[in-house]
Amino acid sequence: MENNKGFKHIYMIFAVSMGAIATCIIRNIPLFYGFFIGVFFSVIVFMRNGFSFIALMKMILKGVKECFSVYIIVLLMGSIIAVWIASGTVPTMIYYGFDYIVHMNYLLACFMIMVMISFAMGTAFGTISTIGIALLGIGKGLSIPEPILLGTIISGAFIADKISPISALVNLTMNTTDIKYKDFFKHMLVTLIPTLIISSTIYYILGRNFTGEVDLLTLREYQRNIFNTFTISLALLLFPIIMILLAVIGVKVIPNMTFSLLGGIVIGIFFQKIEIHEMIHAILFGYRSRTGIEALDGILRGGGIVPMIEVIFIIIGAVALNSVFEGTNTIAPMIDKMASKIKTKGALIARTCILSIALTTVTCDQTVGILLPGKFLKRKYKEFKMKKITLARSIADAGTTIAPLIPWNVNAIIITVITGVGATEYGPYAVLCYISPLVTILFGYLFTNRESKEKLVNE
Structure with a gap:
């Protein structure tokens, strides 16, 4: 897709998907209908822009199988x-x-x-x-x-998804950014404490x-x-x-x-x-x-x-939507465009947090909020002579932690099914989940000058 036209289609898909999900929440309709509407609409849009139906179905099935x-x-x-x-x-x-x-x-x-x-x-x-x-x-x-x-x-x-050594998301973050747990743990303490x-x-x-x-x-x-x-x-x-x-x-x-x-x-x-x-x-x-x-x-x-069967349908819908975005390389151009406008180290950390949160919010899954910033912002961190560990920390403090606050996120949905309490009710009291990205962004603006004197890791 040509860039401006491509972005227009992306925004249309996001708008329709979020609108369908919001309608389900407001009307108390099972949430998986909203996700399936988003998937259906995205398939139609991408078919009209050159992707075959079979190719799109393969993307979806691949993603659904990987989450077994x-x-x-x-x-x-x-x-x-x-x-x-x-x-x-x-x-x-x-x-x-x-x-x-x-x-x-x-x-x-x-x-x-x-x-x-x-x-x-x-x-x-x-x-x-x-x-x-x-x-x-x-x-x-x-x-x-x-x-x-x-x-x-x-x-x-x-805290488990943020820093535990046996957490799948922590290990995904480390693998994506090419760092070791010992370094990750020490660097995480700077904002965790x-x-x-x-x-x-x-x-x-x-x-x-x-x-x-x-x-x-x-x-x-x-x-x-x-x-x-x-x-x-x-x-x-x-x-x-x-x-x-x-x-x-x-x-x-x-x-x-x-x-x-x-x-x-x-x-x-x-x-x-x-x-x-x-x-x-x-x-x-x-x-x-x-x-x-x-x-x-x-x-x-x-x-x-x-009661968990509905949750599985929601996860399948969220994964299918993610798979279409990833398979069609939809989000990467947006990240590149956003990264090109960053001028300072503090702004880079803030944009990393915002991007990770946005991707977790839009795709309803922490995985995308880890993978895409981790993959596409490495070059920018190197350009600013900042450690890859800072990239990993920014992701772990933001998109990973914010997930249970988003009502349509898989995390929040499962919690609601388990307890009967919605994200809009418990969200204001899940203090760590929104304090964490705020502390990281503040730290980024206040203390990143010192990082310019440090050597690059694992070049």
Whole structure:
């Protein structure tokens, strides 16, 4: 395509796709319809501009096949949530959690717990769907509003995608920018430490508003009904500990989640005395507790494969749209045009962050927000005599972290399906997710003069 005409078609596709997705959100229509409309429209546009239907279908099928492991993870996630509640693992964590957090600043504690565990597990979703669900249940029992709780949990969980050595996205970022983890980790601390300090301070201040609202009688009643409904034992806490240890020693996400699922099934059947058909029903449709307290039953429910099927269709739609953009080399000319106007180092870091965020927003997936800036801005960083690690850090601090704040992003959709809380509700409280790119951009403008004196890495 000729440049100006090509850009016009790109903007048309973006406008139609975003319009269709926004309509689905506003009208409460399943979101995958919006993505499929975007895919259909993009195929028509590119066919009219010289691409064959068969070539476009090959692009789409290639992208959809490459994400097969993501579909498995989503289904495992739905199953694990149901099984961990049914097996008594989540109820046990909530039961004992009520004893220890009554006099704590719960939001700050919740944030720090999620930061440490997500770093160890290497997966934001895996942490949210296991430990996060338990922390959410404890917090709801303390009468803390669910959007605030969830925003706190998400802030801590997305440390995994930002800096964990076993995170798939971290490794993708390093591979794309050709750097090693040791260098990446040290460089990330420059912006991560102030981001954590700012986020922790905000959660400490927010948390002070809720420490005096704990109804001890209600908590004891919750504990009594949990104890009467489930077999509660400290031994059940070994299960999530083992899962975390497996992640730390390098066990991949799918095998680790499979172990968690199978272990939970065994515990549920033999320890909680759940009938096999009841366990199958919980895995398929989600677990629903019957403690006798409606508010507590609202905490101890969720998961299931069937609710996740819609998420898989959404992912397929997002991946298909991405595949068309990548296969037709649609976005690269826009990046080149944008990069040609950059004049300073601070502006380069800011543009990297904005580009990564924009690509994550438009394509509904963090992968594109990593790959394209990582590939196409390397030359610009070299031109300005800046380290490739700075490029990697800017991407990790921006497009990777911002994903759960975008209502139509795959991350936000899965979180909403798991918890029932939308991105527009929890977004204002997911502090780290928007503090992170702001700190990086500010750092870029204030401190990049020092980088001009440093030598290039890996030339």
